[in-house]
Amino acid sequence: MSRLLRVSVFVLVASCGGGNYSAPRNMDDACAIVSQRPEYLRAMQRSERRWGVPVAVQMATIYQESKFIGDARTPFRYALGVIPMGRQSSAYGYSQAIDGTWQEYQSDTGNRRAQRNKIADATDFMGWYMHKSAEGLGIPKWDAQNQYLAYHEGRSGYARGSHQQKAWLLNVAAQVGQRAVIYDTQLRNCR
Numbered sequence: 001m002s003r004l005l006r007v008s009v010f011v012l013v014a015s016c017g018g019g020n021y022s023a024p025r026n027m028d029d030a031c032a033i034v035s036q037r038p039e040y041l042r043a044m045q046r047s048e049r050r051w052g053v054p055v056a057v058q059m060a061t062i063y064q065e066s067k068f069i070g071d072a073r074t075p076f077r078y079a080l081g082v083i084p085m086g087r088q089s090s091a092y093g094y095s096q097a098i099d100g101t102w103q104e105y106q107s108d109t110g111n112r113r114a115q116r117n118k119i120a121d122a123t124d125f126m127g128w129y130m131h132k133s134a135e136g137l138g139i140p141k142w143d144a145q146n147q148y149l150a151y152h153e154g155r156s157g158y159a160r161g162s163h164q165q166k167a168w169l170l171n172v173a174a175q176v177g178q179r180a181v182i183y184d185t186q187l188r189n190c191r
Contacts, residue, residue, distance in 0.1 A: 021070035021117065027063055030056070030186040040068075043120040051127030052134075056184035057144040058126050060176045061151060065096035070117045094122035097129075101154075105129070126151075133158070145177030 024040075026032040034041040044055040062068055070093060091098050093116025097105070105125045106112050114121035133139050133150040137158060141147070150158035152169060163169050 023068045027068060028182075030059060030183040031190040033059070033068070034187075034190065037068075037119075040119055040123075043123040046120065047123040047127035050124065051131040051141075053127045053130045053141045053147075054180075054184065056180045056187060057130070057142060057147060058123055059183045060144050060180035061126060061148055062094050062122070063179060064148065064172065064176050065091075066094050068094065070094050070119065070122075093117045094119055095126050097122070097125055101129070143177075144180035145173045148173045148176040 024033045024036045026036075040059075041055065044058045047053060047058060048055050095116060097116055102114075102116060102125065105128055106114055109124070109128060111121070111124070114125065116122055116125070129151060130139075130141055130147050133147055133155055134141050136155055137150055139146045139150055146158075149163045149169070152173070153163050157163070163173070
């Protein structure tokens with residue numbers, strides 16, 4: 001194989017292998033996000049049609065969980081401040097779904113090929129999870145604040161009230177709720 005052909009094949013393979021996992025430029029403006037990444041809006045709209053979870057609730061949750069970074073991971077834990085001991089959890093991707101919950105989603109939906117670093121799969125997961133929270137816990141799908149608490153703590157943790165003793169989490173959930181309202185207003189006024 002000629003050298004030029006090998007280089008061309010390498011460049012082609014390298015360009016196909018990775019995804020654009022960087023955050024959108026202006027994450028405070030829903031219109032700017034969907035303008036820069038229209039595939040995000042399409043994925044969230046599909047999830048909304050399937051599961052009934054509003055786009056703004058999905059967007060606010062993704063903002064909080066991963067800042068729209070598709071390959072986001074939790075930080076490393078360190079022993080003695082310097083020895084890496086692995087990550088804080090198995091949370092990964094746009095939705096920061098942990099391994100066990102992701103596997104439950106794959107099994108429940110039959111979507112075995114779903115990947116946490118793909119926006120369409122991450123939003124479908126989020127819609128599925130919040131739909132289950134609405135069914136099992138009675139949390140309205142538009143209630144971003146309580147949906148986020150159930151998402152963060154797990155449905156059984158939410159049912160036990162584990163979030164009630166975490167002032168920092170209640171503040172974060174309130175911010176998610178406020179962001180969902182802002183995103184909703186912005187999305188209604190996008191061109």
